[in-house]
Amino acid sequence: MAKYEVNLKVNNIPVTVEEGSTILDAAKKLNFRIPTLCQHPDLCVAGNCRVCVVEQKGARALPAACATPVSEGMEIFTNSQKVRTARKHIIELLLSEHNTECTSCYKNGKCELQSLANEYRVNENDFIKLVNKKTYTIDDYSPSIIKDDSKCIRCQRCVRTCTSMQFVSALTVAHKGDHQKISTFFDKPMNAVVCTNCGQCVNRCPTGALVEKNYIDQVWDAINNPNVHVVVQTAPAVRVGLGEDLGLEPGHRVTGKMVAALRRIGFDSVLDTDFTADLTIMEEGTELLVRLKKALVDKDESVALPMTTSCSPGWVKFIEHKFPSLLPNVSTCKSPQQMFGALVKTFYAQKKGLKAENMVSVSIMPCTAKKYEADRPEMRDSGFKDVDYVLTTRELAMMVRQAGINFEDLADEKYDSIMGESTGAAVIFGATGGVMEAALRTAYEIVTGREVPFTNLDIVPVRGFEGIKEAKVLIKDVLPEWGFLEGAELSVAIAHGLANTNKLMAAVQRGEVNYHFIEIMACPGGCLGGGGQPIPTSPEIRAKRMEAIYDEDTHMAIRKSHENPEVTAIYEEFLGKPNGHKSHELLHTHYTKRKGY
Amino acid sequence: MENKKLTKVDLIFENDGTCATTVLDKIKAMSQDDIIMEMIDSGLKGRGGAGFPTGLKWKFTKAENSFDKYIVCNADEGEPGTFKDREILDTVPSKVFAGMTIAGYAIGAKVGYLYLRAEYNFLLKKLNDKLDSFNATIKDKGFDFRIEIRSGAGAYICGEESALFESIEGKRGEPRNKPPYPTVSGLFGKPTVINNVETLVYATMIMKYGADNFKKMGTQDSRGSKVFSISGDTPNAGIYELELGMTVEDFVSDFGDGDTKAVQVGGASGLCVPRKKFADMIIGYEGVPTGGSMMLFNSSRSMYNVLKDYLEFFAEESCGQCTPCRVGCQQLLEGIEAVKRGEKHPSYLESLKKLAETMKLSAKCGLGQSVANPFVSIVDNFREEIIY
Numbered sequence: 001m002a003k004y005e006v007n008l009k010v011n012n013i014p015v016t017v018e019e020g021s022t023i024l025d026a027a028k029k030l031n032f033r034i035p036t037l038c039q040h041p042d043l044c045v046a047g048n049c050r051v052c053v054v055e056q057k058g059a060r061a062l063p064a065a066c067a068t069p070v071s072e073g074m075e076i077f078t079n080s081q082k083v084r085t086a087r088k089h090i091i092e093l094l095l096s097e098h099n100t101e102c103t104s105c106y107k108n109g110k111c112e113l114q115s116l117a118n119e120y121r122v123n124e125n126d127f128i129k130l131v132n133k134k135t136y137t138i139d140d141y142s143p144s145i146i147k148d149d150s151k152c153i154r155c156q157r158c159v160r161t162c163t164s165m166q167f168v169s170a171l172t173v174a175h176k177g178d179h180q181k182i183s184t185f186f187d188k189p190m191n192a193v194v195c196t197n198c199g200q201c202v203n204r205c206p207t208g209a210l211v212e213k214n215y216i217d218q219v220w221d222a223i224n225n226p227n228v229h230v231v232v233q234t235a236p237a238v239r240v241g242l243g244e245d246l247g248l249e250p251g252h253r254v255t256g257k258m259v260a261a262l263r264r265i266g267f268d269s270v271l272d273t274d275f276t277a278d279l280t281i282m283e284e285g286t287e288l289l290v291r292l293k294k295a296l297v298d299k300d301e302s303v304a305l306p307m308t309t310s311c312s313p314g315w316v317k318f319i320e321h322k323f324p325s326l327l328p329n330v331s332t333c334k335s336p337q338q339m340f341g342a343l344v345k346t347f348y349a350q351k352k353g354l355k356a357e358n359m360v361s362v363s364i365m366p367c368t369a370k371k372y373e374a375d376r377p378e379m380r381d382s383g384f385k386d387v388d389y390v391l392t393t394r395e396l397a398m399m400v401r402q403a404g405i406n407f408e409d410l411a412d413e414k415y416d417s418i419m420g421e422s423t424g425a426a427v428i429f430g431a432t433g434g435v436m437e438a439a440l441r442t443a444y445e446i447v448t449g450r451e452v453p454f455t456n457l458d459i460v461p462v463r464g465f466e467g468i469k470e471a472k473v474l475i476k477d478v479l480p481e482w483g484f485l486e487g488a489e490l491s492v493a494i495a496h497g498l499a500n501t502n503k504l505m506a507a508v509q510r511g512e513v514n515y516h517f518i519e520i521m522a523c524p525g526g527c528l529g530g531g532g533q534p535i536p537t538s539p540e541i542r543a544k545r546m547e548a549i550y551d552e553d554t555h556m557a558i559r560k561s562h563e564n565p566e567v568t569a570i571y572e573e574f575l576g577k578p579n580g581h582k583s584h585e586l587l588h589t590h591y592t593k594r595k596g597y
Numbered sequence: 598m599e600n601k602k603l604t605k606v607d608l609i610f611e612n613d614g615t616c617a618t619t620v621l622d623k624i625k626a627m628s629q630d631d632i633i634m635e636m637i638d639s640g641l642k643g644r645g646g647a648g649f650p651t652g653l654k655w656k657f658t659k660a661e662n663s664f665d666k667y668i669v670c671n672a673d674e675g676e677p678g679t680f681k682d683r684e685i686l687d688t689v690p691s692k693v694f695a696g697m698t699i700a701g702y703a704i705g706a707k708v709g710y711l712y713l714r715a716e717y718n719f720l721l722k723k724l725n726d727k728l729d730s731f732n733a734t735i736k737d738k739g740f741d742f743r744i745e746i747r748s749g750a751g752a753y754i755c756g757e758e759s760a761l762f763e764s765i766e767g768k769r770g771e772p773r774n775k776p777p778y779p780t781v782s783g784l785f786g787k788p789t790v791i792n793n794v795e796t797l798v799y800a801t802m803i804m805k806y807g808a809d810n811f812k813k814m815g816t817q818d819s820r821g822s823k824v825f826s827i828s829g830d831t832p833n834a835g836i837y838e839l840e841l842g843m844t845v846e847d848f849v850s851d852f853g854d855g856d857t858k859a860v861q862v863g864g865a866s867g868l869c870v871p872r873k874k875f876a877d878m879i880i881g882y883e884g885v886p887t888g889g890s891m892m893l894f895n896s897s898r899s900m901y902n903v904l905k906d907y908l909e910f911f912a913e914e915s916c917g918q919c920t921p922c923r924v925g926c927q928q929l930l931e932g933i934e935a936v937k938r939g940e941k942h943p944s945y946l947e948s949l950k951k952l953a954e955t956m957k958l959s960a961k962c963g964l965g966q967s968v969a970n971p972f973v974s975i976v977d978n979f980r981e982e983i984i985y
Contacts, residue, residue, distance in 0.1 A: 045774065047774040047919075047961060048918045048919045048920070048961060049919070049920050050919050050920050050921055050959045050960070050961065051920075053958070053959045061957070061958050061959070061966065062958045062959050064774065064959075064961070067774035068774070068776070069776065082958065085951070085955065086921075086955045086958050086959045089921070089951070089952055089955040089959075090920050090921060090955070090959065093920050093921065093924035093925060093928065093952075094920055094924065096924060096928065097924050097927075126948060127928050127932075127952075128928060128931045128932065128935060128941075130924070130927055130928070130931065133931075153920075154917065154918070154920075154923065156918075173769055173771075173917075173918075175917070176752060176754065176913070176914065176915065176916050176917050177911075177912055177913045177914055177915040177916070177917050177923065177926070178912045178913065178915075178917075178923070178926070178927050179913075179917075180915075180916070180917025180918075180923060
């Protein structure tokens with residue numbers, strides 16, 4: 001249906017916008033910025049902070065620009081005296097119930113309320129400081145997320161994120177009036193509810209009310225301890241996000257600068273999670289082929305298909321809570337981070353002549369759920385905690401700044417060897433559809449001896465931001481040992497964001513769909529939109545990060561996981577074969593059924 | 598009560614066992630547009646307090662092109678000092694149901710919901726019993742309409758129409774952004790007429806006696822009569838149906854105890870009229886509108902305590918969703934307490950009045966917008982009592 005155009009005036013300047021646009025959209029078109037707090041490009045309209053109120057000629061009250069649709073002939077004033085007084089009052093009110101000890105706040109300098117207060121030069125002393133009259137608890141029980149109610153401005157971005165975007169509903173609004181707060185089921189701590197630790201709420205919280213639990217000081221301690229060998233691994237999506245927190249525009253690939261910065265910070269070995277991403281493809285691809293063989297040749301009905309990926313710890317926690325009966329469908333492969341951790345304190349230690357007890361293993365992740373994953377009891381197969389500390393992209397940026405490193409001017413450096421070599425297939429793990437594409441590049445070639453039938457190896461149908469993607473690959477002219485797959489059509493699906501995931505998995509549970517392999521990423525856009533990535537986030541920013549990821553893939557010399565020479569070597573020297581005995585000991589695991597609340 | 602100045606009316610509680618059925622037979626013969634025109638012609642304005650013309654509300658909703666439409670009866674009577682809907686539901690429920698049926702027939706709704714305040718759950722069994730036979734009656738008469746009752750959970754904010762819809766839909770009762778208004782997108786996102794209990798009974802009575810008879814009472818802006826809940830320092834506390842258009846002075850001369858210093862018109866969210874303004878102030882849309890609550894205060898009362906009570910109520914009953922209301926209510930309350938204790942200079946009251954003005958301009962719904970009414974009218978007229 002064609003949309004009508006609406007003519008209105010903003011600050012006396014005529015503007016034409018589509019029907020259904022908001023006053024905020026119209027003002028933006030004229031380059032008038034109206035301040036907002038509860039509004040977020042990823043979320044539905046709330047209209048509850050009221051910071052964006054504007055004056056409408058002829059109207060008694062001041063409408064909220066974010067929540068009010070335009071109408072023909074409307075005359076809007078975004079900065080009249082009436083608006084300024086109301087807006088200033090609203091900012092002052094928010095500050096009066098906000099813990100304004102900004103200097104000790106983790107979000108100091110990155111807080112949207114702080115910048116508004118700065119912009120409007122509010123006089124904080126005018127109103128009574130309500131925050132001092134109440135008692136607030138800081139919930140730091142979760143290994144991933146800290147929730148501090150004294151800094152909450154009740155904009156409900158987190159609630160909308162958790163409910164609509166992620167379909168988790170760990171966070172909700174409780175009580176009313178002066179007791180209203182953002183709470184959990186029965187006000188339990190965040191580690192005792194359905195929270196998946198995805199951190200999408202952290203990405204959208206305008207203040208310091210929801211932040212990641214940071215382990216920066218612990219990592220500095222380890223680095224500065226001469227008796228400890230500190231190994232660091234960096235996830236695929238970090239290299240396309242880090243720059244944003246260090247002065248660069250979104251969409252910059254900073255792999256080489258990041259490696260250089262990590263060396264200057266003082267990490268003893270700078271290695272790449274991408275190596276175990278390639279390894280994951282070998283393990284997970286083999287697991288899929290084995291499951292298919294059992295199902296198709298052996299007619300074993302106990303084999304759980306479709307098989308789903310297991311790289312995203314937010315997804316793993318989600319399925320544990322919401323679809324526990326489908327846990328057998330999850331690949332037994334650990335995530336690349338945890339494979340890496342298990343190998344660093346065994347294989348790597350052995351090769352480098354290090355003692356595992358003198359090693360600290362750090363990972364840099366675009367993710368807050370990885371902090372939880374590293375803490376899981378399943379993740380100690382090296383005999384130690386496989387990954388000691390998980391830092392987000394944001395925490396690494398803080399360390400770079402603390403170290404006094406001028407990031408933009410660093411010359412590119414390369415990862416250490418071994419466990420630093422990777423392929424284009426590994427780097428695209430950072431984007432939704434990337435694991436699927438990497439798996440298809442390898443599995444198809446193993447089975448047929450030929451490259452996947454897509455131009456330049458780019459499997460376009462599995463790429464992009466559509467919530468649920470599907471693809472089918474016809475397998476023919478297979479190598480003799482894979483005869484049972486001749487003529488089979490491999491059917492795959494991909495979902496990102498847990499609301500999409502819920503839809504897809506509900507369909508799987510009801511038996512409405514027949515796939516062989518499903519890739520799930522808990523965060524929108526995959527890891528590039530992870531809960532540990534630089535703030536702010538928006539569809540545009542994530543699109544730029546995605547472009548950078550595929551750009552990185554194109555520029556890699558090797559683009560198929562099974563061609564990674566270090567992967568070949570580790571199977572020869574240490575692991576034996578994919579899904580072999582050693583692999584099962586170190587690289588595979590099982591998960592736990594949990595309650596739905 | 599001895600009647601001195603005011604005209605008592607007996608429309609609402611007129612005990613007519615067959616009233617509902619007779620009216621339904623009558624409207625069955627009328628077209629939807631005729632009913633709506635009759636309602637517009639009567640000049641009836643919503644009796645819940647906001648005073649939107651009822652006929653227009655019905656007209657707008659009928660004009661919407663939607664298969665599903667709803668009629669909702671707002672029986673979440675939560676405004677402090679208001680208790681007339683309880684009596685109406687208790688004594689003449691079938692006239693309420695009839696009003697809903699008339700509205701449903703006029704706009705083309707097939708389902709009506711009566712949203713009953715949690716505190717009135719003691720009426721639930723009785724209402725449901727009545728409703729069973731009523732639903733059967735209208736079915737027999739050929740109306741494609743049925744009524745269901747939904748119970749609230751005790752939040753004042755759920756009397757706000759869009760929060761009420763959220764509550765019926767099973768969600769947390771928080772007001773929605775407007776527009777869209779309920780006539781376009783109300784309950785379950787469908788065009789909805791939401792009327793107060795009393796409004797619906799008047800609709801029934803207008804259909805019975807005709808708009809012309811209704812118009813004979815009241816003034817140009819405030820047609821007809823209205824049910825008042827009268828409380829406070831009065832020897833005649835209770836529920837009275839009175840013709841609109843009287844001055845506060847007329848009212849006080851009938852209901853006051855001879856020492857009335859102020860009347861709070863329209864409950865906690867209404868305006869406080871001091872003695873010096875009694876003579877000029879008309880009770881109605883041209884003066885002080887009211888949903889029915891009339892609280893009289895004599896000279897023994899501290900207006901500071903009255904205001905503090907109201908503000909405590911609002912600070913607790915704000916849904917907490919929007920900043921001006923959630924924090925503003927707390928600031929107004931803490932503010933007058935601080936002035937009273939001498940911790941803030943009396944001039945701080947001026948800052949608070951400006952804040953109240955901001956709340957009126959920028960709060961998301963009627964609750965936050967109307968806190969300025971009692972605050973400014975009490976602070977302006979009883980400043981000394983607030984400070985000392």
